[in-house]
Amino acid sequence: MTATSLSALVKAYDVRGTVPDQLNPRVAHALGVAFAEVVVLADGAPGCVIAHDMRASGPELAQAFAEGVRGRGADVTLVGLASTDGLYYASGALDLPGAMFTASHNPAQYNGIKLCRSGARPVGQDSGLADIRTRAEQLLDDDAGATPAPAATVGAQAERDLLADYAAFLRGLVDLSAIRPLKVVVDAGNGMGGYTVPAVLGTGAGLAELPLDIVPLYFELDGTFPNHEANPLDPKNLVDLQAAVPQHGADLGLAFDGDADRCFVVDERGNPVSPSAITALIARREVARAVAEGADAADVAVVHNVITSAQVPEVIAETGARAVRTRVGHSFIKAEMARHGAVFGGEHSAHYYFRDFWFADTGMLAAMHVLAALGQQDAPLSTVMADLHRYQASGEINSTVTDAAAATEEVRAWAQERDVETDELDGLTLVHAGDGTAADPMWWLNLRASNTEPLLRLNVEAADTATMERVRDEVLAIVRA
Structure with missing residues (x-):
């Protein structure tokens, strides 16, 4: 019998493949068992938290994974629909390992899993993912003799809605209550931004109304992506947003990817703002806040990867803080941030990481920083960002x-x-x-x-x-x- 290989499914940073040929309930169950053994039980955690995005295959795959975890005696908390940063919030707030079922911006036939340890700490190729793959492969081989004996007690399963808590937590990190009124076009691409934006920037979670007039584009959750791919990194997927911003006389536009952990920005003219410019903008704000709270700027670190613009370390140096350069990829950014206690980290791909968010990436918090920076002055966004486009x-x-x-x-x-x-x-x-x-x-x-x-x-x-x-x-x- 040919040995099972999950190398095409389990990547360097996450699990991602087509449904059902590469990822199906049987494979998800094996990965759940492996995750329980390699991460949950090995770390001494009582259980894990599991979420999924709007893809039709998500609930079934998440439940199969949960049953694998429970079969090893660990508890599971199902939070249902969530953005990836919503899952990171759950992992941090509940201090539990987590599994997020999403294929981010990939087409409809894909799904996947982003895994983390408690406190949203990453699980990548060198931090447990390779071991999870190997163990799951053993479990899927009928003749491997690797099926574990049943746990003495099957883990419990509970359900919990954390959307309102997630929204309130982010509101507590960036105060938008006193900014000038802004009109904002948001393109959710039929992804999870259509679920989280009303909660965080609107009143959907029962929070106070903000001085924001949100113009929604494609907020309907639909994992078939009927309007365009939920991948704003590809310019063709920004076209609708770029047209809508000047059409509505908006102050700016925001575009989220499928699982809403990345945020892209266009200015009042409909011109894209580079993620490196956003990284520099937020770096200024986070360093200034740390200094206002009593830190010496020289002791404050900001992390960036090797292909962000040269202006990013320049701007960080201008604040008096330290720029830490690292490899591309969330596991490297998060590891360097934790090592240096960095207040913020940014990548060219519009992933933005925050110390106050367990060093994890959140597109929503980045968007809130942009709104705050713009709303605290009278100039248009193109002017606010003018000195942050230094190179070609x-x-x-x-x-x-x-x-x-x-x-x-x-x-x-x-x-x-x-x-x-x-x-x-x-x-x-x-x-x-x-x-x-x-x-x-x-x-x-x-x-x-x-x-x-x-x-x-x-x-x-x-x-x-x-x-x-x-x-x-x-x-x-x-x-x-």
Whole structure:
């Protein structure tokens, strides 16, 4: 008998695959047993909390996973519908490991699981996920003899609605009660933002009314995504929001991905605001708050990944705080934040992490910071963000390659003819400092291999568009030769 392999389903950071061929109740049950053994019981937790997004397969998969956990004697708390940051809230507030059934922005036929330890601490490839995969594979092999003996007592199952508590908690972190009135178009993409935005920014959770006029786009929960993919990182999925903001005379627009853990922003003109600019904006606010609470700025840390804009560490340095650079991926960001006690962390992909949210990422809290920053002054968002667009970026460009290592070495050889600094924290990063003049402008690039696909991912940034395009095109010519 061929041994079961879940390598196509269990990725570096989470579980994600098509339903039912890769992920189905039988597989979810095995993963639940494995999660109970590797995380819940091993950590000494009494149980775990489980949630799902709006995908039709979510409730059945979540229940099968819960039964796997309960079969090992651990309790489960089902919170039902939730955004991923809602699950992180539950994990932090209840101090329990958690499992969130979501495939984020992936198409309708997908589902997956994001796992965490108590306090929303990440479970990734090097922090338990590989062990969970191995154990689940054993359980799925009929001849493995690995089926565990039944627990002396089956774990209990309870249901709990935490939406109002989640909303109240976020309201307590960013005060929006005294900002000027703002009109905000929100594109939920038929994802979980349509569930959480009314609770947090409206009065759906019984909270006081805020000076916000919310114009909803696609708030109906629908895991088939009938209007557009719930992936605002792809420009085509921002088109409706970009048109609606000026059409409604709104002050800004917000777009959430499918599980609402990422938030994208467009200004009053409908122009996208880069996640790096949002990272810099929130970094300023969080450092200022820490200093106002008595911290020495030099002791405050902010984390960013290797492909955020060069302006991010610049802005952090301008506040007097320390910039901590790390690899791309939530497990690396969260680990560095915990190590340095960082107040905030940001990624180019619009994941934003907060110390006051258990170092976890929450698109909603990021959105609230943007609303607060805009609402506390009279200028439009384009003016507020004007000094946070200092460089020209290519965005991430993927190239299919047969030998990523060889292509990377060819780019390294190309760089030897240029005045660059090199590092390999995450892929190959080349930095040309320049002399600050138009004749010798700054540029940098990062070339990273995908963990799961035969792809090389290129990001280039420069002081001017012409330089960015020149470096981009030269490197792509090498990679795609």
